[in-house]
Amino acid sequence: MSPALRAGCILPVLLVVPFLLAWAPGCTARYTADWASLDARPLPQWFDDAKIGIFVHWGVFSVPGIGQFSEWFWCWWKIQKRADQVNFMRKNYPPGFEYADFATQFHAEFFNPDVWAELFKASGAKYVVFTSKHHEGFTNWPSADSWNWNSMAVGPHRDLVGELVQAVRKKSLHMGLYHSLYEWFHPLYLADKASGFKTQEFVARKALPELVNLVTAYKPDLIWSDGDWEAPDTYWNSTEFLAWLYNDSPIKDVVVTNDRWGKGCYCKHGGYYNCADRYTPGKLPDHKWEKCQSIDKRSWGYRRNMKLSELMDLPSIVKDMVYVVAMGGNYLLNIGPMSDGMIAPVFEERLRGLGAWLGINGEAIYASKTWRVQTENSTANVWYTAKNNTVYAIILGWPSKQVLQLTVPKMSAATQITLLDYPNVPLKWAPLTPSAGLVIAMPPMPVSPGNAWCLKLEGVV
Ligand SMILES: *[C@@H]1O[C@H](CO)[C@@H](O)[C@H](O)[C@H]1NC(C)=O
Numbered sequence: 248m249s250p251a252l253r254a255g256c257i258l259p260v261l262l263v264v265p266f267l268l269a270w271a272p273g274c275t276a277r278y279t280a281d282w283a284s285l286d287a288r289p290l291p292q293w294f295d296d297a298k299i300g301i302f303v304h305w306g307v308f309s310v311p312g313i314g315q316f317s318e319w320f321w322c323w324w325k326i327q328k329r330a331d332q333v334n335f336m337r338k339n340y341p342p343g344f345e346y347a348d349f350a351t352q353f354h355a356e357f358f359n360p361d362v363w364a365e366l367f368k369a370s371g372a373k374y375v376v377f378t379s380k381h382h383e384g385f386t387n388w389p390s391a392d393s394w395n396w397n398s399m400a401v402g403p404h405r406d407l408v409g410e411l412v413q414a415v416r417k418k419s420l421h422m423g424l425y426h427s428l429y430e431w432f433h434p435l436y437l438a439d440k441a442s443g444f445k446t447q448e449f450v451a452r453k454a455l456p457e458l459v460n461l462v463t464a465y466k467p468d469l470i471w472s473d474g475d476w477e478a479p480d481t482y483w484n485s486t487e488f489l490a491w492l493y494n495d496s497p498i499k500d501v502v503v504t505n506d507r508w509g510k511g512c513y514c515k516h517g518g519y520y521n522c523a524d525r526y527t528p529g530k531l532p533d534h535k536w537e538k539c540q541s542i543d544k545r546s547w548g549y550r551r552n553m554k555l556s557e558l559m560d561l562p563s564i565v566k567d568m569v570y571v572v573a574m575g576g577n578y579l580l581n582i583g584p585m586s587d588g589m590i591a592p593v594f595e596e597r598l599r600g601l602g603a604w605l606g607i608n609g610e611a612i613y614a615s616k617t618w619r620v621q622t623e624n625s626t627a628n629v630w631y632t633a634k635n636n637t638v639y640a641i642i643l644g645w646p647s648k649q650v651l652q653l654t655v656p657k658m659s660a661a662t663q664i665t666l667l668d669y670p671n672v673p674l675k676w677a678p679l680t681p682s683a684g685l686v687i688a689m690p691p692m693p694v695s696p697g698n699a700w701c702l703k704l705e706g707v708v
């Protein structure tokens with residue numbers, strides 16, 4: 248971090264005397280570069296309200312586009328020397344063909360950021376997280392610190408980050424950037440690693456300048472940090488970066504961060520918690536969290552050899568999302584576009600289906616809170632959310648007897664129950680026991696795009 252960045256608070260006070268009073272309160276509440284201070288920052292509210300995001304993994308790895316976790320292709324091929332990748336290269340490419348040569352085949356010729364943004368909006372998501380740089384180190388923006396390994400110098404010859412940021416903002420969605428701290432093959436990183444992370448050349452000359460560049464150039468609403476796990480946060484200078492981000496950066500009031508800021512950090516420090524990929528807590532977490540989940544269960548990046556049976560269908564996506572929201576989380580659903588910039592129609596269909604479901608039932612999801620109970624004990628097929636004094640019971644699967652039994656809500660004289668598919672049509676119900684629970688007479692089953700329905704319970708506790 249440069250001293251100029253650190254001085255961001257003091258300088259305006261000295262220069263702009265009339266604003267002295269306006270600046271002073273901000274200055275007293277500055278964050279210091281330690282976890283106790285940074286972890287105490289309140290999470291900007293937009294994130295908890297948003298609930299649903301779309302994760303996009305796109306890079307040079309999208310060109311070979313094969314194998315489990317295709318975004319790790321380079322590592323599987325050259326570091327782990329996995330037979331699948333080694334044989335694939337031996338069979339299909341001339342000797343001497345290197346991973347870097349794939350970049351010249353990353354054409355993105357059909358990439359239309361407005362088409363992507365329209366789809367993300369139609370999915371019902373409220374934010375997007377895009378790989379600005381994955382572990383391969385290729386930057387999807389013209390980084391001055393990545394001089395011949397970026398999307399402007401080679402491949403698409405476009406600022407993919409910049410174009411997508413603009414298009415997503417036009418649709419009034421929040422824009423987040425994924426950023427990998429480590430790079431498998433960067434010589435400076437490998438030298439630092441060889442020193443036992445005593446030296447910080449890679450951090451000083453690559454990781455931090457690029458992070459600051461991303462923040463100042465694109466003003467993301469969210470930084471999704473990754474690739475932190477080989478080295479401690481003190482090597483990455485994560486707390487110094489976050490103190491600058493929260494105190495002095497142009498996005499200090501709006502930016503949200505995750506928890507991958509150094510070995511041992513995740514699930515402990517940072518903004519909201521991702522914990523492990525596809526994190527699935529067994530009980531209600533006491534800290535805001537997000538589950539990232541890929542529609543293609545085997546990969547974040549596009550796989551040309553994926554099969555339908557390996558993808559989540561819409562009901563399983565809705566089920567997973569409902570569980571996450573009922574447990575206080577956000578749901579970040581991943582797609583991997585093809586290297587030509589197309590999004591496979593099967594992913595498009597899933598996203599539009601999710602949007603159709605949220606179009607009917609979004610009231611129970613967006614800006615909802617966890618309720619005093621998350622699920623009905625018997626089945627785990629009913630999940631609860633709440634907003635103001637309304638409770639929502641989301642049912643996964645339609646009851647076979649046209650009668651639904653809920654054991655948890657306690658009714659009152661004012662209890663009214665409707666199905667979000669049929670607003671303003673109160674359903675008949677009777678108490679299950681004198682103290683709690685309801686038996687609800689269900690109407691004819693409405694068609695649901697996700698095989699899940701939502702009851703709105705007013706006047707229950
Ligand atoms: C990391 O932070 C320490 C403490 O502020 C500082 O001395 C060091 O120069 C920083 N390193 C980098 C690479 O920014």
Ligand SMILES: *[C@@H]1O[C@H](CO)[C@@H](O)[C@H](O)[C@H]1NC(C)=O
Pocket residue numbers: 620622623624654655
């Ligand atoms: C669910 O079961 C547990 C243990 O059997 C019990 O303590 C809890 O009160 C039950 N919750 C509901 C909502 O019935």
Ligand SMILES: *[C@@H]1O[C@H](CO)[C@@H](O)[C@H](O)[C@H]1NC(C)=O
Pocket residue numbers: 614634635
């Ligand atoms: C809660 O109710 C208040 C007052 O009726 C309303 O203004 C507000 O929008 C509601 N909040 C939510 C999250 O629905």
